[in-house]
Amino acid sequence: MVGARERIIAWAREPWRWHWISRPDSRFREVAKLKAVCWLDIRGRIESQMLSTGTTYAAFLVFKIAEEHYGIEKATSLIRFVNHESDGEAKRRAAPVHLVSREGMNHPAEFGGKFPKMRTDGWMEVELGNFYIGTGDEGQVEARLTEIIHDGKSGLTIEGIEFRPDFSQETKKMGEIDNGMSSPFQFLPEDCVSNIISLTSPQDACGASVISVGFKSASESDTVWEKFLPSDYKEIISNSVSPLNYATKKHLYFHLCHSPILINNGKLSFWISKSTGKKCYMLPARELCIAWKDTPRYWSWTSLPESRFPEVAELVDVCWLDIRGNMPTRLLSLKTNYAAYLVFKTTENSYGLEAVAKASVSFAAATTGTSSSSAETSDVFEPEGDSIDGRVPRQRNDGWQELLLGEFLNDEGDGDIDIKVSETKILNSKRGLILEGIELRPKEEV
Template sequence: MSSSEVDLEKCRIPLAEITRATKNFSSDTLVGDGGFGMVYRGQLSNHWKKQLVAIKRLDPNGYQGTKEFHNEVKLVSGFNHPNIIPFVGYCDDEDEKIIVYKYATNRCLDYHLRDPDKRRCLTWEQRLKICLGAAYGLKYLHSDVGDDSRVIHRDLKSANILLDDNLEAKICDFGLSRLSPRNQQDTHVCTRAAGTRFYIDPSYMERGRLSKESDIYSFGVVMFEMSSGILAYNARHFEDKELYLIDLVRSYYDDHKLVDGLDKLIDTTIKDLIHMRSFDKFNEIAHECINFDFRKRPTVDRIIKTIDEALNIQLSGLDSAAYSEAFWKGLLPPDYQEIIERAVSPLGFASKKELYFCLSDSHILLDRGYLSFQLDMETGKKSYMLGAKELLIDWQDEPRYWEWGHTLKSRFSEVCILKSVCWLSIHGKIASVMLSPYTTYVAYLVFRTTSNSEGLSVPAKTMVRFGGIKMETENVYLKRPEASEKWQENDVFPFRRKDGWMEIKLGEFEYNEGDVGEIEMAFEEVKRLNWKHGLIVEGIELRPKTTDQYSPSVKHTYTHKQRERKMINKSTSLSSLPVLPKGCLSSVLSLTSARKVL
């Protein structure tokens, strides 16, 4: 249906409805911002079918003015395609300029790519499917919106590709879009260049020549973001030079100057599970998209065909038995469905395999965000961290002694910051049924100290108790005494983790199937009346004890490929692989190594 056939008056939403849905544009409902203004999340009333919506409120001083607002409303009101974000309505009451869209629960692609943990959860298959969906959306804009016209997006980028519950791509933000004739040869529009730096077609930027090929160029940049994990606007330093993504691509593909260039263009978070023929085919068409000569850029139909071929290569290159749903379901914990339901944010996955890697490659916040969950990468068993909000810390709610704050380096929204106390006592509990059976767990207190901390170089004791067995450790220090002559052989000191936090062992325990009860963990000061400050408590973490003592406190980490090779070296051939423990990620990867191009 074209925009001319839409009765825009029926799409008008009263300002009162929007202010109610956004709690008067409260910061609590703010989900994004940009040069155009702010985006809020809200739920409309019964009259509007209680839709969960994204409310785009234009800033009067932003780059999208009244003209762009009316242009966007006119365009999007007529769109109807599964890969274009659905238009709900608009508001222009009291000098407000607001456009309302259906809310995409998994936010924008840029949001996932800029966060290593979220990016790690986007498998290569998912990335191919997202790009395929976005390409279909682009084809609709260029070919199917009307009988005699096409829409040129003019600002296509990863921030303008949204993801729904199923990680289906939805192109959005049409404030800068332009209509152009579709049935003319070599159609283009001469206009002042607009868009986002690093994504703009050079020929459009230099000569003001806007065409559908300008969108193709921008889409090629997004494709390289997906395969490299590098956002177009984030500079990287190589050989004393500051290079952006497009510089890296051209240095490798055009100038052949970048040493080990291909390694720089593969996202390390998923590198070990990419079929290289699929990767090469994808990047080759992406490289064609960014050709300086717009006439040599591929059509959107050819892009779709090539991405589909890359997806089929990736799928067919995997061992069907090892990658079956039943196989991957067997590696998940029995209560994985409950874990999904308890997650604070929706988990995007299309298969049990994707869910497994999502749970093992990053921590998932559960239960109001006070509990962190992850499958241990070495054993496949459950790991948890109780956030500070889940702990019992003496006087933690007394503002004179402790305060709650946020640090960007914490997985939790709040940490507990010590202002001043003379007695330190930290306790935590967790139900044993939440853990993996037949496992020895180690509990750690995770914390940091400030540069001006005092009073933490005093001995304390730790305790872990479960099933009638109590393990206590004395002479435990949160901070090493400055005078080394005070150190004793049995003193226990903290280690620095690779994430920047410190951890100290509280104790360990064994949990077997059928054991019931709670695990109690504690850190307590031995000497009272010793005033202290400068401690930041993140939580208590429980991890499976491994034979090679793999731990976040160690500087290095094992990559998927290293774990894979480790298991391969244990066997003489793939056909004689030993039976490995259920949940061991190494066994999964070793089963597929022969089918994957390394």
């Protein structure tokens, strides 16, 4: 059991919302007593390595209800593997649960979902969901309870979230559903189910893995996850600067989602979209065409621990800023809308970068000529600047900033993409720009 103190509870540190008390009937030193909130969000996480392999587990909220309570009769719950699914992806499987027993409800037949049961230790428990721990599963499993509809909530005391083997699930067959009835999937061979799942999406495959033991095995097979990987993934990873070690194709998929690799002797960074498996790249600053980049009085080359590349370019002083990149479209995923981003930082003493700059992305097709789309950006390197018919940078999770330069459709992969950002009209001094590279990724990716 994960104690209340070790869980993520919204507003848990605000004493007018939650009160931490000790109870003689609890195994922990303190439990959480809800005083008043409008948004109930409780999460408990456990490392999958702490659980037994080859076992179906269930997660239970362990709690008490005060005689005078309100707003907590009904909530929703879900289980997710933190490394494989986001909150949004897992919400599609959210199920109703009740914190009040059937006897305490006026019309219990009108509501679906799990109901709480009394435990022998004097506490109550309600099942939040179940999941299967297979060989090689890594990372955290999260059990979550939320209620964000009713305005006020009070009268709930939480001891913790308990994870224990769910032996009722161990006997489930492929495709068997919760009420014991069977579905057509129950009678299909596992490889057939794997082929069906491979026609869906990575999110759907992760969702299928928590249905039953049979679905877990089918949805995690190499047959499924090789279909989600790019068709030329073997050639790509064979050019990795560092060797990749992976036990299954699913492990490889999520490794490429979360850990970009350097390929082609460090001249490209490669990863894949978590939601679609489509290819993403970043061209490092060293591979870009930058005016005067090899002149030390204008640009210097340095290393930063937060960069994926051995070196980045730092602008010393120029009056003419011109940065260009080129990418063969055959390297990108076909039939995909891409966006190009400048990835950079600015120093504390940056100067002259607030001027309006122009960015363009042009597609040079080998057989049909050249078509291009361009956009003017304003206050390009100043995140606090006001945009005037243009775009401003956005802070990234990796500590860098990015600026959208343009978008394009890679239809047939025929030709090259030329990307450019420049400021050559106002010939004043410009300095303090640190450039990591230009990134190309599917439009839906953030």
